[in-house]
Amino acid sequence: MWRLFADLSLEKRVPLFAGAALVIILGTFGLLDLQAVNDSRNHALQERLVTARAIAGHIDLALGQTLRTLEMTAELLAPRLEEDDLEQAKTILSHAFEQLGIFKHYIFLLDVDGNLLWLISRSDVQEACVGDDIVDRPFIGKVLRSSGPIISEVQCYMSDGTSVVCLAAPIKNASGETIGFVGGAIDVADPTIGGFVNTLQLGETGYAQILDANGVVLASISNGSSEQKNEHSARFAQLIKEKRAVVSECHNCHESGSSSEKREDILAFASVSITDWGVAIRQAEGEVFAEAHDLERKLATLTFLAVLAVVFFAWILMRGITIPLGSMTLAAERIAAGNLSQGVSLPRNDEIGRLARAFETMRLRLGDSLEKVTNWNKQLEERVQQRTVDLEESRREIMRLYEELQRKEQVRRELLRVIISVQEEERRRIARELHDETSQALTALSMGLETAGHSPGASAAEIIQRVDELRPLVVETLDEVHRLIFDLRPSSLDDLGLVAALQSYAESRLESIGIKVHFDVNVEDVEQRLPSQTESALFRIIQEALTNVVKHAEADNVTVALRFSEAGVWAKIEDDGRGFAVDQNLGTNGKRSGFGLLGMSERVALLQGSVSIDSHAGRGTRVEVHIPLDAQERS
Numbered sequence: 001m002w003r004l005f006a007d008l009s010l011e012k013r014v015p016l017f018a019g020a021a022l023v024i025i026l027g028t029f030g031l032l033d034l035q036a037v038n039d040s041r042n043h044a045l046q047e048r049l050v051t052a053r054a055i056a057g058h059i060d061l062a063l064g065q066t067l068r069t070l071e072m073t074a075e076l077l078a079p080r081l082e083e084d085d086l087e088q089a090k091t092i093l094s095h096a097f098e099q100l101g102i103f104k105h106y107i108f109l110l111d112v113d114g115n116l117l118w119l120i121s122r123s124d125v126q127e128a129c130v131g132d133d134i135v136d137r138p139f140i141g142k143v144l145r146s147s148g149p150i151i152s153e154v155q156c157y158m159s160d161g162t163s164v165v166c167l168a169a170p171i172k173n174a175s176g177e178t179i180g181f182v183g184g185a186i187d188v189a190d191p192t193i194g195g196f197v198n199t200l201q202l203g204e205t206g207y208a209q210i211l212d213a214n215g216v217v218l219a220s221i222s223n224g225s226s227e228q229k230n231e232h233s234a235r236f237a238q239l240i241k242e243k244r245a246v247v248s249e250c251h252n253c254h255e256s257g258s259s260s261e262k263r264e265d266i267l268a269f270a271s272v273s274i275t276d277w278g279v280a281i282r283q284a285e286g287e288v289f290a291e292a293h294d295l296e297r298k299l300a301t302l303t304f305l306a307v308l309a310v311v312f313f314a315w316i317l318m319r320g321i322t323i324p325l326g327s328m329t330l331a332a333e334r335i336a337a338g339n340l341s342q343g344v345s346l347p348r349n350d351e352i353g354r355l356a357r358a359f360e361t362m363r364l365r366l367g368d369s370l371e372k373v374t375n376w377n378k379q380l381e382e383r384v385q386q387r388t389v390d391l392e393e394s395r396r397e398i399m400r401l402y403e404e405l406q407r408k409e410q411v412r413r414e415l416l417r418v419i420i421s422v423q424e425e426e427r428r429r430i431a432r433e434l435h436d437e438t439s440q441a442l443t444a445l446s447m448g449l450e451t452a453g454h455s456p457g458a459s460a461a462e463i464i465q466r467v468d469e470l471r472p473l474v475v476e477t478l479d480e481v482h483r484l485i486f487d488l489r490p491s492s493l494d495d496l497g498l499v500a501a502l503q504s505y506a507e508s509r510l511e512s513i514g515i516k517v518h519f520d521v522n523v524e525d526v527e528q529r530l531p532s533q534t535e536s537a538l539f540r541i542i543q544e545a546l547t548n549v550v551k552h553a554e555a556d557n558v559t560v561a562l563r564f565s566e567a568g569v570w571a572k573i574e575d576d577g578r579g580f581a582v583d584q585n586l587g588t589n590g591k592r593s594g595f596g597l598l599g600m601s602e603r604v605a606l607l608q609g610s611v612s613i614d615s616h617a618g619r620g621t622r623v624e625v626h627i628p629l630d631a632q633e634r635s
């Protein structure tokens with residue numbers, strides 16, 4: 001249920017809340033209204049009851065005073081009747097009649113048996129009720145039986161149709177015996193009794209009635225209509241008997257003067273204390289409650305107007321909230337969809353306006369942040385691309401190095417194979433030279449010496465001559481042996497050092513064929529000896545360079561430069577021969593004619609040195625070698 005309510009749009013929720021609040025407010029006001037209307041109705045009812053009581057009270061007062069006046073008159077009449085002074089009694093009675101204005105019609109004097117002694121009437125006409133047989137009337141009988149003043153029921157009717165009520169008081173002598181009665185007839189509708197109700201404001205439908213003990217109407221004061229008896233007579237008689245005062249609503253009452261027409265009336269009733277009479281006030285309910293109904297109508301109109309006002313203001317409030325919220329929701333959805341270009345503008349200073357401004361600031365900052373993030377992303381992407389390119393380059397370089405390594409490995413293996421085959425070839429050459437040259441020379445020498453020693457008849461001079469002839473062969477053989485030994489390992493390298501060994505080699509191999517060799521050595525460092533391995537490697541490197549000069553350069557001059565320092569050895573072999581294309585002969589790929597230069601590079605690499613070969617066709621060749629030295633190695 002709550003979830004259903006939470007899912008409702010604001011447009012529905014606000015009127016729902018307003019409606020609920022309205023129902024509560026209206027309910028509260030409705031209860032108060034009902035209370036007020038009820039109070040008004042009760043007040044109207046009580047007002048009628050109070051009026052009825054006031055009339056009853058007034059009747060009590062008027063009748064009481066009249067009875068007391070009659071008693072006083074009886075006291076004045078008593079001595080006259082004792083003395084049978086009727087004339088004087090008539091005078092007193094006339095005087096009392098004038099005094100008691102309440103007795104509108106007549107005043108009478110009765111003897112103790114009820115015979116009429118005297119009657120004074122205001123009209124000249126002798127009334128029907130005043131006669132000789134007045135004693136037979138129930139009231140006279142009651143008067144004769146009474147010891148005090150009494151009030152009759154409706155007694156007789158005057159010629160004009162007016163009903164009258166008689167009041168009488170006994171006349172007692174000094175010993176307390178009743179000697180006569182004095183009384184009079186009053187008109188209940190007389191203003192001095194109940195007629196004053198004519199002046200009451202009972203509206204158009206209201207009227208008051210004075211009722212006797214049987215509920216018979218003694219006097220009715222209304223808008224010209226009265227009834228002697230009505231449908232409530234029995235109830236009124238009961239109320240009079242019980243001396244009660246009530247007010248009630250009478251539904252379906254008969255309209256006065258018309259028995260067929262029914263209406264709803266209000267009845268207020270109060271009993272008269274001094275006698276068994278009652279006062280009833282009756283008025284149409286609509287008129288009694290006119291004020292309450294008017295209040296009801298006013299409150300209903302006011303409530304309706306309040307509802308309209310609340311609904312109108314709720315609608316204005318709702319529009320004031322939902323419209324800007326709607327536009328902000330649209331803006332939020334636009335932003336959520338990535339559209340930050342359209343701004344949010346609500347020129348208001350309330351909370352919604354502040355919210356919109358905060359929202360706009362957020363949008364702008366979000367836009368900035370998004371731009372920054374986009375730039376960062378772009379930069380990152382560029383860097384990633386750059387890194388990818390670098391990595392690709394590195395990968396290609398690694399591949400190239402790998403292939404280079406593989407080629408070098410292949411070359412190394414080939415070199416190893418060549419070295420082995422060169423060694424074999426060298427051994428074969430030495431064996432061939434020993435066999436062809438040295439062995440042949442020694443054989444020839446041996447045969448020559450044998451011939452010289454065993455020649456019979458040869459003179460000593462001839463033997464010496466023959467031995468002398470053998471001498472060049474011995475020298476030549478010895479040179480050959482020396483050359484072989486030098487090729488295997490120059491002894492001068494161990495004995496005299498690198499420079500001397502190189503000089504010896506240059507003399508024997510280059511200068512012997514007419515190539516001039518110039519040595520450029522920094523003499524002060526000549527004494528310095530290199531490690532044996534370094535020295536022999538350097539010798540082989542320079543030897544290969546010089547051999548190449550002999551084999552390929554067709555040069556006239558060769559310069560061998562050597563520099564010794566703490567850091568290492570630097571050597572340069574430069575010729576003025578025909579030169580060659582270095583790339584084709586030194587690289588790891590392509591065809592090559594031999595392995596001398598490659599072997600040179602390998603040796604230098606083993607010593608962590610470097611070699612550079614600079615050569616151009618027709619401009620000679622320059623080979624530079626640098627071998628680094630450690631302090632320990634030099635010692």
Ligand SMILES: Nc1ncnc2c1ncn2[C@@H]1O[C@H](COP(=O)(O)OP(=O)(O)OP(=O)(O)O)[C@@H](O)[C@H]1O
Nearest residue numbers: 548549552553577579580585593594595596597621
């Ligand atoms: N000083 C030089 N002057 C002219 N050409 C040279 C010189 N040194 C080398 N070359 C050229 O470089 C080639 C390669 O020399 P390399 O020493 O590697 O092989 P090789 O001398 O032919 O054979 P190997 O040294 O294996 O006996 C030579 O064939 C030659 O053409």
Ligand SMILES: [Mg+2]
Nearest residue numbers: 548594596597
């Ligand atoms: Mg060579």
